[in-house]
Amino acid sequence: xxxxxxxxxxxxxxxxxxxxxxxxxxxxxxxxxxxxxxxxxxxxxxxxxxxxxxxxxxxxxxxxxxxxxxxxxxxxxxxxxxxxxxxxxxxxxxxxxxxxxxxxxxxxxxxxxxxxxxxxxxxxxxxxxxxxxxxxxxxxxxxxxxxxxxxxxxxxxxxxxxxxxxxxxxxxxxxxxxxxxxxxxxxxxxxxxxxxxxxxxxxxxxxxxxxxxxxxxxxxxxxxxxxxxxxxxxxxxxxxxxxxxxxxxxxxxxxxxxxxxxxxxxxxxxxxxxxxxxxxxxxxxxxxxxxxxxxxxxxxxxxxxxxxxxxxxxxxxxxxxxxxxxxxxxxxxxxxxxxxxxxxxxxxxxxxxxxxx
Amino acid sequence: xxxxxxxxxxxxxxxxxxxxxxxxxxxxxxxxxxxxxxxxxxxxxxxxxxxxxxxxxxxxxxxxxxxxxxxxxxxxxxxxxxxxxxxxxxxxxxxxxxxxxxxxxxxxxxxxxxxxxxxxxxxxxxxxxxxxxxxxxxxxxxxxxxxxxxxxxxxxxxxxxxxxxxxxx
Numbered sequence: 001x002x003x004x005x006x007x008x009x010x011x012x013x014x015x016x017x018x019x020x021x022x023x024x025x026x027x028x029x030x031x032x033x034x035x036x037x038x039x040x041x042x043x044x045x046x047x048x049x050x051x052x053x054x055x056x057x058x059x060x061x062x063x064x065x066x067x068x069x070x071x072x073x074x075x076x077x078x079x080x081x082x083x084x085x086x087x088x089x090x091x092x093x094x095x096x097x098x099x100x101x102x103x104x105x106x107x108x109x110x111x112x113x114x115x116x117x118x119x120x121x122x123x124x125x126x127x128x129x130x131x132x133x134x135x136x137x138x139x140x141x142x143x144x145x146x147x148x149x150x151x152x153x154x155x156x157x158x159x160x161x162x163x164x165x166x167x168x169x170x171x172x173x174x175x176x177x178x179x180x181x182x183x184x185x186x187x188x189x190x191x192x193x194x195x196x197x198x199x200x201x202x203x204x205x206x207x208x209x210x211x212x213x214x215x216x217x218x219x220x221x222x223x224x225x226x227x228x229x230x231x232x233x234x235x236x237x238x239x240x241x242x243x244x245x246x247x248x249x250x251x252x253x254x255x256x257x258x259x260x261x262x263x264x265x266x267x268x269x270x271x272x273x274x275x276x277x278x279x280x281x282x283x284x285x286x287x288x289x290x291x292x293x294x295x296x297x298x299x300x301x302x303x304x305x306x307x308x309x310x311x312x313x314x315x316x317x318x319x320x321x322x323x324x325x326x327x328x329x330x331x332x333x334x335x336x337x338x339x340x341x342x343x344x345x346x347x348x349x350x351x352x353x354x355x356x357x
Numbered sequence: 358x359x360x361x362x363x364x365x366x367x368x369x370x371x372x373x374x375x376x377x378x379x380x381x382x383x384x385x386x387x388x389x390x391x392x393x394x395x396x397x398x399x400x401x402x403x404x405x406x407x408x409x410x411x412x413x414x415x416x417x418x419x420x421x422x423x424x425x426x427x428x429x430x431x432x433x434x435x436x437x438x439x440x441x442x443x444x445x446x447x448x449x450x451x452x453x454x455x456x457x458x459x460x461x462x463x464x465x466x467x468x469x470x471x472x473x474x475x476x477x478x479x480x481x482x483x484x485x486x487x488x489x490x491x492x493x494x495x496x497x498x499x500x501x502x503x504x505x506x507x508x509x510x511x512x513x514x515x516x517x518x519x520x521x522x523x524x525x526x
Contacts, residue, residue, distance in 0.1 A: 081389070118488065121412040128420030132392070135424065139385060139431050147431065158424060178409075178488055 106288025190276025
């Protein structure tokens, strides 16, 4: 038994990481399925229903198709960087999950792979690095359409990162911490229930943050990178086979990560609604583990809801023009989020002054 | 133990990245090597328990500044540099040896003057580089420098806008 224990202690973290990465992969394929189904119902079609029960295996069939396709590299492409770009996108999208608190353990700690002190900044740094994948993909293909597409979408990502960071600062000011676990716990007040989630305390920040997160994932109405009808696609025009599949995968993982990030920052993360009323009961009856599990489920449900909203938006709202995109980012979202920081800071100071917090 | 190993690993990677930046003949490859160096420097900060500074290094230098560098290089579509064979290697060796002598002199002088920084305990270092303490230091002790930098950056932004307007209007 002792050796078993030792082996378990040696492999438990790798096992969790392995499970999480595979969870991300399966989630991505489920999201592809969800996207096709939701879009079908929005357009009054049936969507995929041939492969497997109710078409559930359709994304796997798509992946098989991509794997067996020929990988074409343009003649004058920069070979190594041409392969590096999609890999970079996938790695960055996958590694963000490491710092996310998935639940609170019965002993009151964060259930995360790495509960680092500045986890919010780590996530923001990851998003800022993923611009490289887009830029390098556009450049290394050695095609004018790719290069312009890469520049277009990296300009978009850089512009919206600013407003997103400013919206995140307003949350940091409220939580007085850069740690995502503390930010979630800051939204946990027994007497106010879900009203103490940041979406109700900081609605302007939520709207700005959600719009920016949508733009960061390069999805409609901000999907200029893949505007194939009018702009001949974007940075991934010259990619084929599984390399294109990796961009596709990264896009859906990013959608999921955006949902995780929004719900951690604004929807109370893993907190159950009004959990202050009944969390004590679980702990007294020795069901702390069950409670943690419920929190994980609740978290996933919130993220799934946000992902559904993103899909819904994509199939409802038409695409922006490039100048509208830049106007919205720089002239509206950025000033609004900076003003919001001032407002929130003022409110926090007043509350602390009168001891209401 | 692991931290020491990682520190030297990333130190080597940083130096290799810097050399690669000099040797690479294509401007974009040069920029990529430089990103590698900046990343390893961020990792060095983290192995030294300065988490906040490490992440900020990635966020600001690797994430924001280098993206703009890359952007400009790609837009300018620069020619490749002359290949390494055309370099005068005697000058390179002379430069390296000169730098080595200068470094030795600096070490000797600083040991004599006793200005080398003392190693700091891990807990103390982690505490001094936390976001809270850096923020407090910036807004109290160094508030004057902070404001000066703010004015400088504002002037730079206004100047950039002025130059851009003159060009295109």
